[in-house]
Amino acid sequence: MNKLIPILVVVIIILGIIAFLEFDKFQQNTSLTKSTNIYALFPGRNHSFNIVANYSGNYADALVIVNSSTNATLMASPFLWNIGYALGNVNMTFNNNYLHVAINLSQINKISLNVVDGYPGLMYGQELWWPFEYRTAQLQSLYLPMIVSHLSNFYSILNYSVYLINGSIDDFSYDIWLSQNPNITSLQYGDFEIMIWMYWTENLSHVPYFIYVGNMTIPTLINGKIQNLSWEVYVLPRTGSANGWTGVYFLSPLKERKAEFGVPIAYILKNMGQFIENAGMNIYNPNTYYLDAIQVGMEFSDNHGTAIMGYYLYSWRIWILS
Template sequence: MKRLLIFIFLLLFMIPILGAEPRYKDALILREPSSADIKTKNLPLTMELNFWNISSYEGETWMAFYEKDDTVEYYADIKNIVLKDKNSWVHGYPEVYYGYKPWSVRGTYCEKLVLPQKVSKFPDIYFNFKYSLWHESYLPINFAMETWITREEKQKSVSSGDIEMMVWLYAQKLGPAGRKVAEVKIPIIYNGRVKDIIWEVYVSPMSWDYIAYRSKENLKEGEVKIPINDFLKNLRDIIKQYSKRITPEQFDQMYVTDWEIGTEFGDPYTTSAKFGWTFSNFDIENK
């Protein structure tokens, strides 16, 4: 029995280490901050090793697309991190995204959901995927989705009058920006069943309007179907109550540009980070 417990402990300890190299040598691999378009079984996506707030670091990081497994895997074991701006708090957001992301020079979408799309015409769909996250216990980190909602169809950046909407399913030692203004119930499909989730809503008037929905349950892994339009409908009410720059009528005419899935990590005091994730089973379906 003692030997069995030792074996299990060693196996659990080695799981993150075993991810130190991509599982297939012929995979599409990013080994430094960059991006690449990929074609999963059901959707075209862009994967981005996004260290937007890191000036320099040491160590290993990579993101790999395994076409035969229809999976994107990410790994990081980095240290001596130097930030560009400590006031921006988090270090980066390694991610995959569907659609047109401001700051990018291209967009990926298919007929299942054309993006950018006007808020008033956004369809009732689910964005589906499977995810699993691991990280060291000391690390501030979340698992979050987001979209940029802009005044023009294909802006190259965002500013006053635009919106960043985030949806957090998991967080450790990291919280949304701004102040909590409400709690709302928006169900999702989690592991094949309807799950009623209470979301804490945070608002921050940055250079743009930032609104985050944070689940009161920490869901570190699972298979989910996210009803994006249900969040947009609630967001309209939040904008009406708390935005000083955007009216509900203006919001209706704005554009949902993309749907991003990733992990923000770090804080101004974090100088090392070891974590990773796997995403798979991407799809879009009508509700």
């Protein structure tokens, strides 16, 4: 019997460690629901309607979506910014339960080669530049523009799925805009575009001018559970020209085609300075930059002139952490 006592002690210690780890996971995964204010940005209280866009000039049209529980609004745009000519259309169908973006285009003639065709999606916040040129009605606890360091910690959570028939989905993502002057009407060097890619296929390591600057560990909400994931980070010092804005790209290691996917946007913005410095740039300061707007959408490209694909967005929620 005395010989069994040390074995029993070891077993009890091991079981205790396992129980502690599981309890810690439970606390981590339930902490959001215990200490958050939850706001639904989408779906809203609209009647069903469509936005149909083609190459002929109405690609930048945007409509307001009024939310039922918060009275915040979103802007919607098919945003076919790089298509000079095409047959077919992009149809954004809104109903009470979801948004369906259906891309059905052929004979696409791009304005600029080697970049995406467009980014159909939604915008929350203030963008006084093309195409939105608008400020949405907003939550009191996330009233943009706001200095980054003043942001409450919050998760932005999307329930979505993407599908592909022909062409390529470059990314399903957030497109987030930062500036030092929230009243600007055009973007230039000194402004930042932050893209957070939840699903992606484009390999930035092979794209000229993109600089890999390391991996950021981000507590990511996937289907109800928080996982500490290691996201690749790339910086594009200047977009398009010597005076172009700076792009910072966060690439999820999971590449989820269908998920409830949450990211702590304020956490990312407050902690990305070192990664920008790794690209040889020392211009970012969360105490002087404003978060202007958050977009959600899908960058897509055609296959020899044809693009048939789309996505469903079932919900967009903001969880403010207390």
